[in-house]
Amino acid sequence: MPDTPGLAVRTLTPDAPADAPPVLLVHGFGSDGTADWVDTGLAAALAATGRTVIVPDLCGHGASPVPESAAEVTAPALAADLVAVMDQAGAATFDIVGYSLGARVAWEIPSAAPGRVERAVLGGLAPGEPFTAVDIEALHRAVSDGTECEDPFTAAIAGMVGAHGDRAAGLALCVEGLRSVPFQGGPWNAKALPVFVVGENDDLTRGIDGLAESVGGARLVTVPGAHHEVLAGTGFRDTVLDVLAR
Structure with missing residues (x-):
């Protein structure tokens, strides 16, 4: 597990690479890349489609360093860390999947890396802070x-x-x-609108339809489960694989 821009990063390399950009997976608060993406099987499922999959642990999480100040772990600062990860990976463009805090941080990445984010799936995103x-x-x-x-x-x-x-x-x-x-929405500066995925019993995402409308009518997919159940569900996995298919 090599360190990339200070973060612990796992990279899954496909046996038969597809002609498609790598996928950045961003985990939730209090979790890490292994729990959210490796243990749920989503990282392997994406790699099986020929995608290189990059799975970092955010600062303060998993095997990554503990922050020394709150300024290191604002959403824009965390997004800048992830852009540095993709820079070191040599990714001119990339797709993103984020869940909960990961979706919040992913929202900042298109502005931090103009023109580089292609497709994005944002799961479990709270429309407020x-x-x-x-x-x-x-x-x-x-x-x-x-x-x-x-x-x-x-x-x-x-x-x-x-x-x-x-x-x-x-x-x-x-x-x-x-x-x-705090998260306040605003423009989505990627090449395509994001796809939002929420659990039908997830109170944290109430009002997400308004956010989807505010960025130009982004697609909103509702799947079974509460906030802590969506990641391991087939509905979320199937949506991610469908949206990122090339």
Whole structure:
């Protein structure tokens, strides 16, 4: 697992390469590339179609370094890291699949790499910024010394982050960085409109139809499952393979 621009990156190389750009897979918050893409089989399924598949761990996640400041883990900063990964891979153009936080970060990439993003599937994207509701000081206290959070949502995030042991402080910085530059939509600057995929029981994605309309009527696909169930489902996998087919 070589390090590329500071990040841990896995690359799956097909046995019979297709005449198509590589695919960048971007995982969700508190997860990593192995859990979201390798263990679910989607990375292998894409490689089987002849695609080179690039699977990084975001800063603060998986085997990648822990951030030293929240500024390193805003969505634009995370997107810049991923563009550097694709630069080092020699990818003039590429497709993207992102889920949850991965979709949020993927939204920034066409602006950070003009003219290079071809097709994109954005799964589980919240049309707002959930982390703006976090009491960030309370979260840091909870992670550092176990102080209980009065706010239920902050307590839930603290529980999720705290489960990662010595990685918890870095994930708390990720929350701080992401909430400091909240998602506000805006133009989609890739060659084609993204395809949004949401679970039919995913409350986090409520209102995504408005976001899809705002970028010119992007396709919205609803599949079975709640937020944590969609990635492993056949509906999501089939949509990704269909959208990225060449």
